[in-house]
Amino acid sequence: MDRTNTKTVYRRLFLGTVSIAGLYFLYRVKIIFIPFILAFFIAYLLNPLVHYVENKKVPRGLAILLVYMVVFCVVTSVMVFGVPFIVEEFNRLGKVIPRLTAEIRGIITDIEGSYSRFKLPQGIRDVIDEQIEQGEALLTSIIRAAADSLVKLFSYLLGLIIAPFFAFYMLKDAEQIKNSFILTIPRRYRSDVMAVFRDMDEIISGFLRGHVTISLIVGLLTGAGMYLVGVEFAFIIGLIAGIAELVPYLGPFITAVPAVSLALLDSQKTAVYAIIIILIVQQLENAVISPKILGKSLGLHPLVVIFALLAGGEIYGFAGILLAVPAAAALKVILRYVYLKLVDEKDTG
Numbered sequence: 001m002d003r004t005n006t007k008t009v010y011r012r013l014f015l016g017t018v019s020i021a022g023l024y025f026l027y028r029v030k031i032i033f034i035p036f037i038l039a040f041f042i043a044y045l046l047n048p049l050v051h052y053v054e055n056k057k058v059p060r061g062l063a064i065l066l067v068y069m070v071v072f073c074v075v076t077s078v079m080v081f082g083v084p085f086i087v088e089e090f091n092r093l094g095k096v097i098p099r100l101t102a103e104i105r106g107i108i109t110d111i112e113g114s115y116s117r118f119k120l121p122q123g124i125r126d127v128i129d130e131q132i133e134q135g136e137a138l139l140t141s142i143i144r145a146a147a148d149s150l151v152k153l154f155s156y157l158l159g160l161i162i163a164p165f166f167a168f169y170m171l172k173d174a175e176q177i178k179n180s181f182i183l184t185i186p187r188r189y190r191s192d193v194m195a196v197f198r199d200m201d202e203i204i205s206g207f208l209r210g211h212v213t214i215s216l217i218v219g220l221l222t223g224a225g226m227y228l229v230g231v232e233f234a235f236i237i238g239l240i241a242g243i244a245e246l247v248p249y250l251g252p253f254i255t256a257v258p259a260v261s262l263a264l265l266d267s268q269k270t271a272v273y274a275i276i277i278i279l280i281v282q283q284l285e286n287a288v289i290s291p292k293i294l295g296k297s298l299g300l301h302p303l304v305v306i307f308a309l310l311a312g313g314e315i316y317g318f319a320g321i322l323l324a325v326p327a328a329a330a331l332k333v334i335l336r337y338v339y340l341k342l343v344d345e346k347d348t349g
Contacts, residue, residue, distance in 0.1 A: 039166030043174070045209060046071070050171055064171050068164070089236050096232075096265060192341070199333045204326045210293045215245040218285055222255065225277035231263045231270055241281070246322055248305050252282045304328060 046067055053063035185193050223238020237259045244254035256278055263274035312324025
């Protein structure tokens with residue numbers, strides 16, 4: 001083995017060892033990376049706004065400060081006025097769950113009375129009662145967990161405070177960070193890697209920002225609609241609808257269950273109105289809102305999307321569900337690029 005090949009082997013061994021050691025170190029101190037990860041997402045989401053202000057001939061540093069001022073005012077308003085109200089609503093909801101389960105039992109009894117010839121056997125009746133009780137316990141635990149999570153956000157206050165400062169420097173030095181990253185890529189692979197990253201950034205950024213916007217609109221429309229038809233806890237239903245909208249295709253079904261259940265607290269007629277509101281909002285979302293905001297789709301078949309959602313939920317829970325679709329889209333970009341590269345090499349080989 002000549003000297004050049006020996007140096008190449010040693011260099012690769014060194015880089016491999018350093019990489020493994022670095023990854024292990026990062027794994028051991030992963031808890032301190034929460035502010036950095038949050039900062040990255042803040043910078044990623046705010047970068048288009050900063051670019052927009054910067055294009056108005058505003059220096060980048062000042063553009064970042066202006067965007068931060070607007071975001072700070074919005075977040076502060078939500079924290080001061082929204083969080084206490086949400087906690088109070090969840091606590092109030094927890095107190096009416098027994099009334100909700102009694103309402104459901106009453107509906108089952110009414111159905112059984114109307115169709116007496118199809119009277120349910122006692123065994124099936126016991127199973128239904130058991131499931132209702134389990135559902136009541138589950139709803140109570142979810143509500144308590146949601147309320148506790150809002151309160152526990154303050155335990156991460158230091159990370160939440162530090163993250164925007166990190167994001168500021170990420171936004172300010174975005175080009176320098178990008179150039180430093182490019183220099184770490186071997187020259188022969190540089191153009192290929194950057195082409196893949198550009199495609200991934202275009203798809204993922206459009207999906208994330210677009211879906212956040214759509215979720216806000218759907219949540220507002222759903223909450224307002226529920227309030228207009230007299231559904232109790234309309235704010236909570238709107239909040240659920242907005243979060244559920246982040247899950248493609250399955251969002252309306254996730255929203256329908258609590259919406260109809262809470263509408264039953266008033267009457268069955270109100271529950272029908274709740275279903276109508278959900279259908280109207282989803283028709284608006286499918287026909288008007290999504291095409292205007294998202295434009296072209298991710299190019300993923302609905303079956304692929306649903307499979308990705310199920311797989312993400314199985315592996316990483318709710319976080320996996322939220323990240324499943326952009327991860328699948330990124331994987332598609334990589335596989336497509338590798339396939340085209342191999343085909344080109346085969347054709348020119």
